[in-house]
Amino acid sequence: MTELHNNYDSDRRMLSLWWGYTDESYVIDNELLQSLERALKKYWYWILQYENCYWLQNLREKIVKWAPEFYKIPQFSTESLIITSGITAWLDLVWRNILWGKYDALIIEPCYDTAIRSIQQNSNQIFSINASDNGDGFIKITTDQWNEIRIIFSKWTVKLLYIVPNYSNPSWLSISQEDKIKLLSLCKEFSVTIFEDDPYALYDYSWKNNGIKTFYELDTNHESVIYANSFSKIGFPWLRIGFLVWNPQVIAKISEIQKYSISSPNLLTQWIVEDMIDAWIFTKVFKHRFSAMKNKYINFIATLNESEVASINQYISWINGWFYAWINVKNWTKFTDLARENGLVVIPWKIYWCNYNFEEYIRVTFSQIPSKDLEIATNKLIRTFMTI
Numbered sequence: 001m002t003e004l005h006n007n008y009d010s011d012r013r014m015l016s017l018w019w020g021y022t023d024e025s026y027v028i029d030n031e032l033l034q035s036l037e038r039a040l041k042k043y044w045y046w047i048l049q050y051e052n053c054y055w056l057q058n059l060r061e062k063i064v065k066w067a068p069e070f071y072k073i074p075q076f077s078t079e080s081l082i083i084t085s086g087i088t089a090w091l092d093l094v095w096r097n098i099l100w101g102k103y104d105a106l107i108i109e110p111c112y113d114t115a116i117r118s119i120q121q122n123s124n125q126i127f128s129i130n131a132s133d134n135g136d137g138f139i140k141i142t143t144d145q146w147n148e149i150r151i152i153f154s155k156w157t158v159k160l161l162y163i164v165p166n167y168s169n170p171s172w173l174s175i176s177q178e179d180k181i182k183l184l185s186l187c188k189e190f191s192v193t194i195f196e197d198d199p200y201a202l203y204d205y206s207w208k209n210n211g212i213k214t215f216y217e218l219d220t221n222h223e224s225v226i227y228a229n230s231f232s233k234i235g236f237p238w239l240r241i242g243f244l245v246w247n248p249q250v251i252a253k254i255s256e257i258q259k260y261s262i263s264s265p266n267l268l269t270q271w272i273v274e275d276m277i278d279a280w281i282f283t284k285v286f287k288h289r290f291s292a293m294k295n296k297y298i299n300f301i302a303t304l305n306e307s308e309v310a311s312i313n314q315y316i317s318w319i320n321g322w323f324y325a326w327i328n329v330k331n332w333t334k335f336t337d338l339a340r341e342n343g344l345v346v347i348p349w350k351i352y353w354c355n356y357n358f359e360e361y362i363r364v365t366f367s368q369i370p371s372k373d374l375e376i377a378t379n380k381l382i383r384t385f386m387t388i
């Protein structure tokens with residue numbers, strides 16, 4: 001059953017130093033209870049009522065005011081916004097709506113596993129470009145690959161391009177503004193919609209991506225880009241609340257589907273999110289999380305650099321931000337055996353690709369390890385590299 005998602009025991013190839021999405025060192029219990037209490041006081045009389053299908057209007061209005069500055073994206077209207085149960089539910093719902101099981105999609109590989117599974121469910125076929133690194137943390141798209149994209153768009157009925165533009169999961173690569181402009185123009189020429197999944201842009205430790213415009217901003221008439229972001233990576237994944245910004249006509253249409261689908265977000269959680277924006281909780285938590293994550297990143301890199309592994313660069317490419325490292329272990333089987341001997345948990349991980357093969361890579365999650373254990377964990381990794 002290697003195709004199943006979230007079957008961690010059998011289908012994930014991950015060097016799991018610890019499991020979890022993000023750093024959890026910020027204690028939220030008290031904040032959560034306070035938000036819940038305030039939300040219930042404000043909305044208690046709505047309990048057991050359904051909201052309209054655009055979901056909590058107050059939260060929509062709040063996001064419209066708050067998100068542009070927080071995420072550094074252009075202003076948008078409430079009519080362009082829909083609140084979602086995290087980005088995840090909307091990968092499925094939007095693609096169902098765009099692809100209908102009969103149109104094709106293009107992705108950049110390696111690609112966020114959930115996105116691949118979801119496109120597989122909803123498309124006719126998936127095309128992909130194998131992204132290599134330009135040496136500076138950005139995707140290198142060769143002339144041949146540009147031609148290939150044009151050929152794919154001309155020959156097939158591609159309606160969707162899925163991309164994580166900043167610190168993509170799992171490759172950590174970003175896309176430059178110049179390539180964004182080129183890609184957007186190609187997509188416009190062939191009426192391909194870009195799904196811009198951007199939860200990692202803010203984790204830009206070296207400011208290399210600062211100032212690069214989103215696809216959404218570059219698409220001045222806002223016809224070709226769906227911008228998606230979430231409260232998961234700046235706050236708490238368990239809230240399961242995210243949002244999409246898209247063309248108001250399509251938002252109106254698709255909200256109808258949300259009404260009768262499981263993607264409709266839980267009203268109680270939306271109240272809490274509204275309160276958390278009001279009480280500046282995301283701002284506070286993100287500040288804490290950014291600094292915790294950046295410190296771990298710096299310590300992880302420093303411990304690797306100080307190691308006696310002769311040429312650590314042959315395994316790891318240096319990253320500018322984000323939570324993970326994408327490491328070339330050359331020989332996956334050998335690496336797994338040695339890593340286990342060194343006390344690392346290695347979980348099979350085969351779901352980051354669909355047309356290409358990234359068998360020699362693993363994703364290392366340094367962000368989820370408590371700071372005090374990071375050095376020990378990194379040393380286990382170093383020991384493995386030294387014996388490989």
Ligand SMILES: Cc1ncc(COP(=O)(O)O)c(C=O)c1O
Nearest residue numbers: 086087088112164169230232242
């Ligand atoms: C690229 C990307 N998009 C979306 C998500 C999930 O977002 P959400 O929690 O809002 O569903 C993840 C989580 O790992 C991710 O890596």
